[in-house]
Amino acid sequence: MxxxxxxxxxxxxxxxxxxxxxxxxxxxxxxxxxxxxxxxxxxxxxxxxxxxxxxxxxxxxxxxxxxxxxxxxxxxxxxxxxxxxxxxxxxxxxxxxxxxxxxxxxxxxxxxxxxxxxxDTLQPEVVLTGCLTKVTLSIPKAAEYQYDWYSIDWGDGSQERLAGGAAPSVSHTYSTATQRVISVRGLHLYGNCGGTTRVAFRPDTQASAPVIDQVRAISANAIDLSIRNSNGNRFYIEQRVPGGAYVRTTTRPETTNPVIRVTADTTTAVCFRLVLADTCLQATPSAEVCYAPPKPPDPVPVADSTVFMPDAFSPNADGINDRFQLQGLLSGTARLTVYNRWGEVVFFTTDVLTGWDGKQKDQAVPPGSYSYLLDVEKPGGNRIQKRGAVLVMK
The missing domain is CATH 2.60.40.10 (Immunoglobulins)
Known part of the structure; x- marks a missing residue:
């Protein structure tokens, strides 16, 4: 200077x-x-x-x-x-x-x-523990804020002053189950100022556990649980493999209809249930909901490997086995010729998958045994003929 x-x-x-x-x-x-x-x-x-x-x-x-x-x-x-x-x-x-x-x-x-x-004007971190219409409010990190006291507005017209300390706590009971907004303000003795936190609390008059509406795999190791929690109670998620014991996860927040993602092996079956976190409510766990991995798809049929012609059918229009037709996956083209016992052609088609309805010139043939010739031409030009007999039943 x-x-x-x-x-x-x-x-x-x-x-x-x-x-x-x-x-x-x-x-x-x-x-x-x-x-x-x-x-x-x-x-x-x-x-x-x-x-x-x-x-x-x-x-x-x-x-x-x-x-x-x-x-x-x-x-x-x-x-x-x-x-x-x-x-x-x-x-x-x-x-x-x-x-x-x-x-x-x-x-x-x-x-x-x-x-x-x-x-400083830090907003105090507030933890609420509810039990029906009673709530306990605690400030676990009070030592960090160094407030001399806390002014609490319970949201129902009641106010209270809570002395500062290592981890102060206080309880309050509501007369109704109406949702409240609790305001907690930390105050310094000199200056009469500080930070304010507001948190919602819904008193509960029914000890009903939330339920799981849906389980859905998200990845190889994650499942989403759609949960219905009409009373907004805090709850635990418990899970187990079939035949095993339930393992409890951390506490979940008071959310009405959350979707919560949990870690689970989606290649095997796993079951879930919900348990209220507040033991004073004494509610039974929710119904168990299980996830089962999808079945692997059926193998794709190989052409000609399962091709066959049935040996009987009943063209009586009951919707069951009414036609004589080729079964399976065929490569190439085919022609089907059906003969009566005197060697006369009673039916011919190139649409072997539709087959024969048991009629000759729109008239039903008499029950009995009929012979047939299946003439198949493969994509490479090779020809295969299959002869057999089919029984026409009433």
Missing amino acids: NLARTAPHFSGILLFFLFFSFSISQAQTDQCAPAGQFTGSLQVDLGVGCLPLKVKASSGLRDATNIRYVFDYQGGTVKESDLTRDPVFTYRKPGLFRILQYSEQAGRQLRACAIIQVY
């Missing part, structure tokens, strides 16, 4: 300023440390508060001039660029801060300091 620039026309004062600056920088590294040597008068309108904290500094001396500030003085010498003449400053992070003030009075360099306490 070049103090000579503040009084260029007074050589005696200049020597004093130079000596003062030199002695400060050499004899001490912290200009706010030595007690009883502050000759100025620093006043701050708000020395304690929460983020963001806006302060306004001033001098208590009426005739003080050339007033400058360092609002976050860290110790050591002060450069000209560290100084500001603006008396208003906003702190945007929590902690203890020091304000260093320089001023002049009747040619004397004055100095004063003040400490500012800025509190």
